Amino acid sequence: QKEVEQDPGPLSVPEGAIVSLNCTYSNSAFQYFMWYRQYSRKGPELLMYTYSSGNKEDGRFTAQVDKSSKYISLFIRDSQPSDSATYLCAMIPGTASKLTFGTGTRLQVTL
């Protein structure tokens, strides 16, 4: 069983929809939770990170962490076609630790 599980999708939504992307994990030592966006033929781009439980908002993006359930989410409001990409969650127990990634969810936002 992988340490971090993520539904590969693809997830197809109409423009303007609210998107919910999720990951579950098994290692209770994880403390920092990151979301990356990866466009085709590009490297991952850090969207945001959260420390421990709680919510964090950045523009149209909101990250949510529930450590008691070992469940993290990324919400995208007012989704745009330019949001079409693969979204990867990643997590680490400490800031100097290696990143452990989910396999990514492919999102397609249609006009």
Next chain:
Amino acid sequence: KAGVTQTPRYLIKTRGQQVTLSCSPISGHRSVSWYQQTPGQGLQFLFEYFSETQRNKGNFPGRFSGRQFSNSRSEMNVSTLELGDSALYLCASSPSGEHTEAFFGQGTRLTVV
């Protein structure tokens, strides 16, 4: 400010050959990490170098090795290539090894035939 630069972008090699990939981190960044990305396994950590020393290592065979130079540029080498080594190899740099601030390059697409 230039981003993380990986060269070459694409590479085709034959089974049994060896290959060297290069990564130039963002100026001032001292930590370089390498990851292998495949459709089935996703991103898997290979190793991290910080100030020319290997700080962390993933679960890959000894055919995978790396090094970091005094200017923080890093290379990774794969010897005796296997078909299963076909993947996107990504490097990420961070200022002081804090991986909440890791910035990725565009990767090197390696195809082994």
